[in-house]
Amino acid sequence: MSATSERPRERITAAIRAVSRSGDPALVAYLTAGFPRRERFAEDLHALARGADVIEIGVPFTDPMADGVTIQRASAAALAQGVTLEWILAELAALQAVRVPVLLMSYLNPLLAFGVTRLPQAAARAGVSGLIVPDLPFDESSPLGDALASEGLALVQMVTPVTGPERLARLCEVSEGFVYAVTMTGTTGRTVAVPPETIEYLDGVRSRSRLPVCAGFGIRGAEQVARLRGHVDGVIVGSALVEVLERGEDPARWLAGLRGGEPRPRAVTPRGSDRSPGDRSR
Numbered sequence: 123m124s125a126t127s128e129r130p131r132e133r134i135t136a137a138i139r140a141v142s143r144s145g146d147p148a149l150v151a152y153l154t155a156g157f158p159r160r161e162r163f164a165e166d167l168h169a170l171a172r173g174a175d176v177i178e179i180g181v182p183f184t185d186p187m188a189d190g191v192t193i194q195r196a197s198a199a200a201l202a203q204g205v206t207l208e209w210i211l212a213e214l215a216a217l218q219a220v221r222v223p224v225l226l227m228s229y230l231n232p233l234l235a236f237g238v239t240r241l242p243q244a245a246a247r248a249g250v251s252g253l254i255v256p257d258l259p260f261d262e263s264s265p266l267g268d269a270l271a272s273e274g275l276a277l278v279q280m281v282t283p284v285t286g287p288e289r290l291a292r293l294c295e296v297s298e299g300f301v302y303a304v305t306m307t308g309t310t311g312r313t314v315a316v317p318p319e320t321i322e323y324l325d326g327v328r329s330r331s332r333l334p335v336c337a338g339f340g341i342r343g344a345e346q347v348a349r350l351r352g353h354v355d356g357v358i359v360g361s362a363l364v365e366v367l368e369r370g371e372d373p374a375r376w377l378a379g380l381r382g383g384e385p386r387p388r389a390v391t392p393r394g395s396d397r398s399p400g401d402r403s404r
Contacts, residue, residue: 129274130251133223134299137175138334138356146381148175148356150336151363154196155179156205158368164217166367171221172385173377181207181228192361207232214248223251230258238266242273252276252299260293278302283323294331301335303327316349324353347380
């Protein structure tokens with residue numbers, strides 16, 4: 123199926139599966155929009171696309187309750203530079219298309235302030251394929267989910283090690299794009315050692331999900347990625363990557379190091395290309 127005939131949420135799934143079929147987990151790379159410098163947002167985004175299979179753009183918020191100190195600091199710095207959801211969508215719409223699917227990671231308040239009724243069209247025009255909303259319980263997600271569905275955008279659901287069996291099955295059933303499997307309770311930024319019980323939990327999520335399962339929270343190094351191989355379809359890298367950007371290092375090379383490869387060449391696929399997002403030949 124060509125990229126032009128796929129719904130946006132299907133592009134996310136296809137991109138992750140294109141990598142996971144080879145046995146390696148796909149890389150979902152997070153950056154806080156406008157951090158470390160607002161004027162570098164487009165450059166940083168395209169740099170991540172050279173090493174990642176999916177990109178997750180964090181919408182800065184004053185109270186990022188699920189995030190640790192690194193992303194809290196990044197959010198505060200981005201807000202101080204005037205970064206808003208409106209600005210992010212305008213910047214994305216003005217860009218030549220990013221070569222991998224893009225999601226927004228946003229707390230609910232910025233979405234409500236923007237307007238749930240106008241969000242789906244604005245996000246679709248900007249090339250966004252879906253959203254992750256960590257403080258929106260599934261039981262209260264129908265208005266946003268229904269609005270996003272009108273443009274074929276994904277609303278990704280999150281599960282945790284303490285999610286009960288019935289709720290886990292339900293979340294896996296209704297999630298779109300992929301299932302976000304939080305590897306620990308608490309906030310982002312702490313390293314996870316990936317003990318046997320975490321592997322057992324991830325295997326359980328994967329056995330219940332018709333969609334790819336991506337592990338997030340605390341993924342910081344190649345050893346963790348190797349340990350998760352075969353147990354998840356993708357890994358989400360957040361705080362560690364934000365720190366790479368903060369230090370001014372090459373994020374594409376750092377991401378490639380997570381799976382022992384080289385970054386993709388510096389090229390951008392125009393929006394509307396007939397390449398699938400999982401085409402590894404580009």
